[in-house]
Structures are given as structure tokens and as C-alpha cells.
């Protein structure tokens with residue numbers, strides 16, 4: 001079986017900046033990285049960890065402080081701009097000045113590495129532009145000036161330009177930043193499918209931990225101290241590496257749900273019986289109030305509709321007859337008196 005080669009690789013890479021006295025200040029150091037065909041990699045890390053700096057370095061837009069950076073079989077610094085642009089496309093967060101260009105014209109510029117400055121678009125180029133517009137749902141505003149778009153619309157158009165460029169490698173800095181939830185989910189699904197179906201390698205930085213944990217084949221987790229851990233999302237969660245990278249006082253990552261706890265538990269444990277959507281949302285409501293939902297037996301017990309086979313919840317409190325509730329609101333009202341006084345979650 002042929003073993004594929006990485007589309008991008010780095011050895012002993014240090015990325016960062018030079019101070020005013022020209023002394024190097026590494027944001028992250030000693031990196032050994034590879035991006036393989038067909039994978040979606042999410043670069044995660046707290047604010048200021050160095051995600052944008054690393055992405056810009058990997059895109060060849062700022063020089064590494066040290067180390068070896070290869071684009072395919074060639075050293076990055078040996079490739080001129082057009083050669084790089086045929087290998088990798090990049091979407092950054094920088095504000096774009098597109099002049100009076102329409103969306104279609106801007107996306108068509110993605111074909112430039114293949115046509116040259118003066119080259120007209122062939123039928124194949126036109127098809128690539130139309131496919132990129134369709135994939136990003138930007139066809140309906142293809143004729144509008146880019147300067148008049150909303151932040152989210154512009155973000156999708158920049159992705160369309162990168163898709164039109166049709167490179168083996170795509171690097172994206174916070175591509176979900178301005179998108180609403182359905183568009184964020186759609187974008188992650190699009191990128192995941194694109195990697196799978198076309199063999200492209202896609203690296204994106206994001207603060208969407210939840211979506212990244214679901215969509216990424218691998219995660220590069222950059223800690224605040226500049227250490228980079230790479231692995232499948234699941235391995236990083238189960239090893240505790242993920243929680244450690246985002247550790248803050250009073251903030252806990254729950255590896256059983258893959259989310260950060262918004263509320264600190266203050267109240268008693270409630271045995272929660274049931275499964276499915278009603279049990280999930282009952283758990284969320286109990287946690288918000290400060291209770292600790294658990295499957296283990298406890299003096300307080302809530303049975304959810306999936307077990308009762310009815311549209312109601314059964315609430316059993318010590319020393320009281322069992323109560324039936326027809327909404328989570330009335331269930332919570334019955335439980336609230338059991339919380340410690342003045343608790344704040």
C-alpha cells in the first residue's frame with residue numbers, strides 16, 4: 001500500500017516575533033508537525049496562545065524564528081508566491097479591502113494562481129468559481145459588492161475564494177468567528193466533507209471547542225505556555241490534556257459531555273432516571289439550578305418522560321408524596337426550596 005506524504009511538515013520549528021532590539025521571542029517552540037491529505041485539523045488554545053502566529057508562519061506569511069518548514073517536498077522559503085499559492089490557500093482574520101469588487105469577482109481571483117494576472121478564466125476556472133460559490137451558499141449574493149456584505153457573509157465569501165483556489169492545503173484563521181450557529185455547523189460539515197472527499201488537508205484555528213471536538217480528525221492544542229499537543233479530540237479529552245489547556249479557576253471541563261460547566265454545583269444530588277432528549281434537558285435545568293444530577297440512588301429522585309412513557313416528570317422528595325409535573329418549570333419550582341439559602345451558581 002502506498003504511504004502518502006504530508007502536504008506540510010515542520011521540524012524543530014520556532015514561531016514568534018523579534019523585539020525592538022531584534023531579539024527573537026518565541027511564542028511556541030520545538031514544534032514537530034505534519035498535515036496529511038484528507039484530514040481536518042483544528043488548532044485550539046486560549047487567547048494569546050499563538051494560534052494566529054503559527055497559522056501565519058505555516059502559510060509562509062511570516063518567517064519562522066528557527067527550524068525547517070516544508071510544503072510538500074520543497075522548503076517553504078524556496079518557493080515563490082505563485083508556487084505557494086498553487087499549494088496552499090489561506091483565509092486570515094485581517095480586514096479585507098476589496099475595493100468595488102463584487103463577490104463573484106473576488107472569488108474569481110482565487111483562480112489567479114492557475115491563470116496568472118492577465119489570464120482569462122477557462123470553462124474549468126468558471127466551473128470552480130461556481131462550485132465554490134455554491135458550496136458556501138454565496139451564489140445568491142454573487143453580484144453584490146463585497147464592501148456591502150455583513151461580517152458573516154464576507155467570511156463565507158473569503159472561504160469561497162479559498163475553495164476556488166483549489167489547493168491541496170487550506171489554512172483558515174477563525175473561519176467561524178462571525179457566523180451564526182447554523183452557519184458554523186454548516187461550515188464545519190463542509191470542511192470535514194471536503195477533506196474526506198477531495199483529500200485536501202485543512203487546518204483551522206477556532207474557539208468553537210464543541211464543534212472542533214465533533215468535527216476534527218485531529219486537534220492541535222496550544223497551551224498558554226506554548227506547548228503543542230496533537231491527537232484525536234477524544235484522546236486529548238480522556239487524557240485530561242484538553243481540560244488542562246483551558247484550566248481556569250472555577251471553570252471545569254466535563255469530559256462526559258465535552259463541555260465546560262457554566263454553573264458550580266451548590267445543591268444536593270438528584271438521582272435522574274431516564275434517557276433521550278427529555279433527560280438531557282432535565283439534567284441541564286437541574287445543573288443550572290445548582291443540583292448535582294446523578295444516576296446513583298439519592299434521597300431526591302426525578303424520573304423523566306422516557307421512563308414514565310408519559311409527557312410528565314415524577315419528582316420524589318423525602319417525606320412527601322410523589323409529585324407529577326408537566327413541565328420542567330414546575331419541577332424546578334418544587335425542587336428549589338431544597339437548595340441551600342443564598343446559593344449563587
Ligand SMILES: Nc1ncnc2c1ncn2[C@@H]1O[C@H](COP(=O)(O)OP(=O)(O)OP(=O)(O)O)[C@@H](O)[C@H]1O
Nearest residue numbers: 017018027045046047048049050051052053054205
Ligand atoms: N505583530 C506582533 N508583534 C509582536 N507580538 C505579537 C504580534 N502579534 C501577536 N503577538 C503576540 O504573540 C502572542 C500570540 O498571539 P496570537 O495572535 O498568535 O495568539 P492567538 O492564539 O491567535 O490569540 P487569540 O485567540 O486571542 O486570537 C501574543 O502574546 C501576542 O501579543
